[in-house]
Amino acid sequence: MEEKVSYRRVKSVGLIKDIVRGFYEGVIDAKRHGRKVCWCVGASPYEVFRAMEIGHFQTENWAVAVTARGLERPMIEEAEKAGFSSDICSYASINIGYALLLKKGRVPEDLSPELRVPEPDFVFTINTCPSMAQWAMTLSEIFNVPFFAVDVPLFYDDKDELHYQRNILYVMEQLRDAISLIETITRAPYRWDRLKEILAIIKETAKVRQKLFELWCHKPSAITYWDMAIALGAANLFRGTEESLHYFRKIYEEVKERIEKGIFSIPKERCRLLWYMNHPWFKVGYLSRFFADLDAVVVGGQYVIGPYSDPEKIDPNRPLWTIAEEHPTRPYVRTMRYKIEKFLKALATAFQVDGVIFHSPRTCRPNSWTHFDEGEILKREMGLPYLIIEADHSDPKFYSEAEVDNRLQAFVEMVIERKEACSLRE
Amino acid sequence: MRDANEVISIFTDIKADPVKYLQSLKDVSGKKIIGCMPMYLPEEMIYASGMHPTYVPGRAERITLGSKHLQQFFCGYARAVVDAALKGDLDFLDGMLFQDTCHTLRPVFDIIAANHPYSFMRRINMPVVLSRPQAKPFFTQELRLLKRDLEGFAGKEISEKELKEAIYVYNENRELLKKIYTLRRSRPELIRAREMVSIVFASMIMPKTDHNLLLRKLLASISERTPPLKDQRIRVVLTGSLCEEPLDYLLDLIEELGGIVVDDDLFTGSRYFLNTVPLLTDPVESLVSAYINMGLPCPTRINGNRKLGKYVLDLARRSKADAIIIVMVKFCEAHDYAYPQMKQFFEEAKMPHLVLKTQHESTSIEQIKTRLQAFFELQRGR
Numbered sequence: 097m098e099e100k101v102s103y104r105r106v107k108s109v110g111l112i113k114d115i116v117r118g119f120y121e122g123v124i125d126a127k128r129h130g131r132k133v134c135w136c137v138g139a140s141p142y143e144v145f146r147a148m149e150i151g152h153f154q155t156e157n158w159a160v161a162v163t164a165r166g167l168e169r170p171m172i173e174e175a176e177k178a179g180f181s182s183d184i185c186s187y188a189s190i191n192i193g194y195a196l197l198l199k200k201g202r203v204p205e206d207l208s209p210e211l212r213v214p215e216p217d218f219v220f221t222i223n224t225c226p227s228m229a230q231w232a233m234t235l236s237e238i239f240n241v242p243f244f245a246v247d248v249p250l251f252y253d254d255k256d257e258l259h260y261q262r263n264i265l266y267v268m269e270q271l272r273d274a275i276s277l278i279e280t281i282t283r284a285p286y287r288w289d290r291l292k293e294i295l296a297i298i299k300e301t302a303k304v305r306q307k308l309f310e311l312w313c314h315k316p317s318a319i320t321y322w323d324m325a326i327a328l329g330a331a332n333l334f335r336g337t338e339e340s341l342h343y344f345r346k347i348y349e350e351v352k353e354r355i356e357k358g359i360f361s362i363p364k365e366r367c368r369l370l371w372y373m374n375h376p377w378f379k380v381g382y383l384s385r386f387f388a389d390l391d392a393v394v395v396g397g398q399y400v401i402g403p404y405s406d407p408e409k410i411d412p413n414r415p416l417w418t419i420a421e422e423h424p425t426r427p428y429v430r431t432m433r434y435k436i437e438k439f440l441k442a443l444a445t446a447f448q449v450d451g452v453i454f455h456s457p458r459t460c461r462p463n464s465w466t467h468f469d470e471g472e473i474l475k476r477e478m479g480l481p482y483l484i485i486e487a488d489h490s491d492p493k494f495y496s497e498a499e500v501d502n503r504l505q506a507f508v509e510m511v512i513e514r515k516e517a518c519s520l521r522e
Numbered sequence: 523m524r525d526a527n528e529v530i531s532i533f534t535d536i537k538a539d540p541v542k543y544l545q546s547l548k549d550v551s552g553k554k555i556i557g558c559m560p561m562y563l564p565e566e567m568i569y570a571s572g573m574h575p576t577y578v579p580g581r582a583e584r585i586t587l588g589s590k591h592l593q594q595f596f597c598g599y600a601r602a603v604v605d606a607a608l609k610g611d612l613d614f615l616d617g618m619l620f621q622d623t624c625h626t627l628r629p630v631f632d633i634i635a636a637n638h639p640y641s642f643m644r645r646i647n648m649p650v651v652l653s654r655p656q657a658k659p660f661f662t663q664e665l666r667l668l669k670r671d672l673e674g675f676a677g678k679e680i681s682e683k684e685l686k687e688a689i690y691v692y693n694e695n696r697e698l699l700k701k702i703y704t705l706r707r708s709r710p711e712l713i714r715a716r717e718m719v720s721i722v723f724a725s726m727i728m729p730k731t732d733h734n735l736l737l738r739k740l741l742a743s744i745s746e747r748t749p750p751l752k753d754q755r756i757r758v759v760l761t762g763s764l765c766e767e768p769l770d771y772l773l774d775l776i777e778e779l780g781g782i783v784v785d786d787d788l789f790t791g792s793r794y795f796l797n798t799v800p801l802l803t804d805p806v807e808s809l810v811s812a813y814i815n816m817g818l819p820c821p822t823r824i825n826g827n828r829k830l831g832k833y834v835l836d837l838a839r840r841s842k843a844d845a846i847i848i849v850m851v852k853f854c855e856a857h858d859y860a861y862p863q864m865k866q867f868f869e870e871a872k873m874p875h876l877v878l879k880t881q882h883e884s885t886s887i888e889q890i891k892t893r894l895q896a897f898f899e900l901q902r903g904r
Contacts, residue, residue, distance in 0.1 A: 179862030183595065184855055226625040229650055229824050230859035237863065245824055247654065249647035250622045252631075262663065263647075269656045428625075432632035456593050461855065465629030468591050469636055486593065 103388035104361055106323045106354070108346040115334050115343065116161060119153070120210040126151025127214040132281055135213075137191075137221035137232040139403060139426065141419045143298065143336045144275065145220075147291040148282055152220075153213060155231075157333045159187040160377045161211055162194075163490045170204045171197065172491065186459045186491035188231045195238045218281055219243035220274070222267075224426045225462045244277050246270045248423050254434050260424070268420040275416075288415070294336040295412035302407035304344045305331065309405075311351045313446050316365040317393045318354040319347070322384035323361075324400040325375060331402030362388040367511045370449040371397035372440065372470075373427070373456075373463040374489045386501065392508045396447040398427065398439040428462040432469060440474055451511040453504070454484040458494040481514065483507040525743035529736045530717050533724040537767070540579040540727045545614045547574065547729070554616040554676065557640075559603070559630070560765040560789065562648050562816075563621050564809045566799065567669055569730065570688035571676035575619075577726035578603055578612065580766055585882065591633045597853040598882020599766045600626045607634045617642025617675060619668075624822050624856050627765075642675040644668065651824045652814050662810045669806060685805035695730045696795040698737040703792060705744065707784055707841045711753035712744055715760070715773035715783040723767055723790045755780050756901045759838040761787040761830075761864075762849035764821065764857055769880060775891055776847065780898045785841035787834050788849070793818060821860035830860050831867030838873060845874040845901055852881040874901055 126149070127133050133151040136142065145152040162168050168186075171193030176182055178196055180189060194213075197203050203212055218241050221232035229245040236243035248267055253259040275286050312319050327347060330340040354360070371394050375383070387394050403422055404410055411418050427435050444452065454471055456464035471482035485503055488494035536543045548555050556568050557578040568575035580602035588605030606612050617640050620631045635643050646664045649657035673679050702721065706713050713721075721740075725733045758781040760768070767790040776783060786792055799812040819828035838846050846868060850857055861877070868875040876897045878890055 179865045181858040181861070183853055184858045223650055226622075226628070226650065226822070227855050227859065230821065230856065233824060234859060234863075245651050247650045247657070249649075249660075250628065250645065252622075252645040252647070262660075266656055266660045270651075270654060273654070273656075432629070432636065458595055461596060461625045462628075464593055464595070465625070466591075466632050467593075469633055473636070 102362060103385050104359065105384070106319050106347060106350055106361075108343070108350045109319075109323045109326045111343055111346065112326055112329055115330060115339055117210050118339075119334055120158075120161075120213065123151040123153050123213050124210070132217040133214055135216040135219050135235055137219065137235070138223065138225060138228040139332065140220055140222055141271065141422075142333060143291060143294045143415075144271070144278070144419065146294055146336055147287050148278055148284065150278070150282065151214075154333045155191040155235075156187045157329055158211065158213060159190040159490055162190055162207070163378045163492070164380075165208060165211075166378070167204065167207055167211075168490065168492075182491075183459060185225075185227060185231070186457075186488055186494075188227070188234075189459075190490060192231070192234055192238070195235055199238055215239050216241055218277070220245075222246040222248055222423060224248050224423055224428045225460075242277070242281075244274050246274060248429055251424050251429050251434075252431060254431055263424070264417070264420045267423060268416045271416050271420060291415050292412040295410060295415055295418060297338065297341055298336045298404050299407050299410040299412060301331070301335065301341045301344055302404050302410055304341065304348055305402075305405060306407060308344060308348045308351065309401075309446075311348070311355060312396060313448070314355055315368070315448055316360040317362070317368065317395050318360050319351045320361045320384065321371050321375075321394040321397050321400055322380050323347075324396070325377075325380050328400050328402050331404070335404065362391065362393050364391045365393050366391040367393070367450045367508065367515055368448060369394045369508075369511070370440070370444050370447055370452045371399070372452055372454045372467070373397075374399050374460065375455055376457075376487045376492075376495050377489055378492050379487075379495060386504070387508065390505060390508045391512065394453070395449060396443055398443060432466045435466075436470055436473055440470060441478060444474070444478060444480060449480070450515045451507065452480055452482040453507070454482060456484055456486045457489045458486055459488055459491060463489070481507075481511055525739055526747040529740040529743075530713075530720070532736060533720040534717065536724040536727055537720040540576075540723075541611060541614065543727060544576055548614050551729075554642075555614055556617040556619055556642065557612065557615045559618065559620045559627060560599075560623055561621065561793075561820075562623075562813055563619055563646075564665060564668070564813075566685065566688040566692050566805075566809060567665070567672055567680065568619070569691070570680045570684040571672045572678060573616070573672070573676050574729060577723075578615075578618070579727075580606065591637070592629065595853050596629075597626050597765070597851055599851070600630050602882060604630055604633050608638045610638070615640050617644070620645040621648050622646070623765075624854075626853065626855065642671075644671055648813060648823075650822070652816070653824065653826045658810060658814050661814060662807065665806050665810055682805055686801070686808075689799045689801065689805055689808055691730045691734065693798055693801075695725060695734050695737070696798050698734060698741065699725065699792075699795040701741055702737065702744075703785065705741075709745070709749075709753070710757070710782045710784045711749040711751040712747055714750050715776060716770045717750075718783070718786070719767050719770075719773065719788070719790050722788075722794050726790070726794060751777060751782055753782060755782040756845055756898055757782060757784045757841070757843045759783070759785045759787070759834065759841060759843040759846050760791070760849060761834045761837075761846060762857060763851055763880075764789050764854055766790070766851070768849045769885065771887060772849065772878060772880065772885075772890060775887075775894055779891070779894050780902070781845070781847075781894075784843055785837055787837055792837075821856040829863065829867070831864035834864065835867050835871055835873055845876070845897070848875060848877045850877055850879045852879055874904075 174193035175189040221228045223229040454467040554573040565575040580599045585605045588601035802808045819830040
């Protein structure tokens with residue numbers, strides 16, 4: 097008997113596996129070949145390090161890779177043993193736990209070879225999430241290496257252009273200091289030309305991603321939130337490489353072909369949903385099938401759009417300004433009103449959704465705050481139903497399957513019923 | 523002596539019902555009242571504008587509305603302030619001022635602004651990395667713009683002279699509080715822990731001139747007071763509780779079980795007054811300098827090599843403490859990050875220490891009692 101295929105993943109998305117492996121092997125290689133290694137806490141300007149061939153990675157991305165393989169437990173336990181509460185960001189618990197184990201020479205044996213990242217020569221962070229500075233400082237103390245934290249202020253006034261410019265300049269000037277630190281650490285003059293080349297690739301990729309965004313909004317859906325979640329790394333950590341450009345081109349071509357041939361993500365699309373803020377990484381495959389079985393598709397969400405999504409804002413000839421201006425695109429440093437307009441209403445309209453699911457991760461305040469208010473405002477101003485679930489981005493112990501799944505199912509059924517009743521009336 | 527007890531009872535009454543006090547202050551003085559969220563806000567500027575700055579109290583008995591706007595894993599203080607504001611309990615406030623302290627308090631502004639806004643609502647950014655050269659000019663600009671907006675709301679300009687006077691009055695308050703703390707270090711039996719918290723808490727609520735007057739009265743009479751405690755106990759230094767006062771019953775338990783608090787590094791304690799503002803030609807720069815160069819290590823800031831653990835350890839040694847008790851508020855992530863290193867410092871220095879985690883709704887008194895009992899037993903046996 098033929099097995100029922102409920103969810104049709106975009107195949108080229110899976111090419112990320114090789115990119116991930118190659119990327120982390122590159123970090124290990126950097127150390128082996130005497131190049132410097134930097135651990136980046138939070139979304140950082142990786143291009144700045146790439147230009148100087150510094151081995152680098154994002155601690156969150158690495159933690160996702162660890163959780164996706166189900167290997168997080170011994171690291172979380174190690175962090176807890178050292179006194180870190182299980183209430184701190186689960187990415188941080190995993191990463192700090194690994195750092196402690198690495199220092200003791202006790203990295204878990206089952207950890208995949210490419211994820212055995214070497215000790216850093218320095219730690220870097222841009223604190224779009226206020227805890228990142230403390231996390232980075234903790235790492236620098238464990239390894240006794242310098243750390244550099246770029247302070248990103250809150251963009252608390254959406255209307256005051258001067259406020260915006262002042263904040264960007266503040267970030268930009270700090271980035272300039274970071275470059276000086278890199279020159280000191282690498283004992284080499286900074287390669288600005290290389291940085292501009294990398295930004296040019298990012299811009300080229302952003303153009304492809306922009307075209308892909310149009311297809312992403314197609315109704316019925318030919319590529320979903322979950323596909324884009326898997327592809328996120330290529331827009332984020334692995335950006336600025338020919339591979340990432342090629343990767344997004346492949347996805348674009350495949351999705352275009354799917355639409356032309358009428359191949360869609362799920363066989364029967366009875367409702368479309370928006371996912372708001374991050375998601376349980378350890379459940380991506382599971383959730384894609386879960387919704388498909390309910391004839392629902394989670395189409396899009398701000399979180400998986402990733403950085404540098406607007407090619408117009410990328411100017412390779414003004415690298416530091418471009419990099420500094422990327423950070424206010426993060427929801428964590430914006431007002432609630434701004435987020436409602438740009439990340440909820442705009443996307444709900446673009447993706448033509450029938451409802452919104454808010455995910456509040458138990459160990460992440462920035463991804464959880466104001467969900468109740470945003471949901472109510474969205475309902476009031478756009479008439480969209482919403483659901484808030486509590487789980488976690490990286491600690492499976494906070495995902496209560498019975499509770500979360502029940503609520504998701506009831507919500508989807510309600511949205512479908514509501515939508516079909518409305519269309520009958522019309 | 524009567525005076526000391528009288529003054530202390532004024533302070534404890536204010537702490538017991540700060541809202542009642544502030545409402546009547548408003549009725550009597552007719553001043554606009556500006557709520558200052560924790561922490562590091564230049565209250566002096568508000569004082570100089572003729573308005574009254576106050577800490578925003580957040581000790582609601584039961585949080586109902588607050589939990590409809592923030593999940594349970596946001597700290598109790600954040601939820602309690604939202605709760606109180608949305609229920610109208612803080613309606614004596616004309617305005618609210620926020621510093622971008624931590625990611626738990628960040629959404630509180632948005633929620634109040636969307637649901638129950640006050641006439642004046644404003645945030646400021648205080649740099650997180652204080653040691654960065656860009657921090658000072660950036661913060662100076664933030665404070666100058668704040669001054670402009672406060673002047674707008676107060677309907678008057680803040681003159682240099684007024685701001686300098688405000689700094690003077692505030693520094694005087696700091697000096698007087700330091701004197702009380704010095705006295706407590708040598709004669710801790712004179713002031714109960716809950717009383718000391720009330721003294722500082724009242725300073726956060728009252729006009730500083732009034733508080734200064736009462737403090738002087740207290741200093742003149744306290745040595746004659748019949749000691750409420752016996753000084754033959756385990757000398758304790760308290761640290762933590764970064765945004766709100768520690769629970770009275772926790773402080774009482776420490777005394778009941780044989781401890782005596784000799785010094786603290788609490789938000790409603792020495793953290794409030796140790797940061798004296800230098801008197802510079804430009805008073806705005808005085809305020810900037812006080813915060814950018816502050817000697818207090820804070821888990822929400824990167825402040826050179828200043829480490830909270832080392833700081834508290836030094837404080838404990840200076841006050842000849844036998845033990846340190848860390849009061850940790852559940853879901854205070856900044857404190858959660860700072861704790862492991864503190865623990866390491868204390869362990870290496872062989873300084874006995876105990877963590878007491880409190881939670882707004884469900885702090886287990888019995889559990890705390892058992893842990894304190896065992897901890898003190900151990901200290902007695904040393």
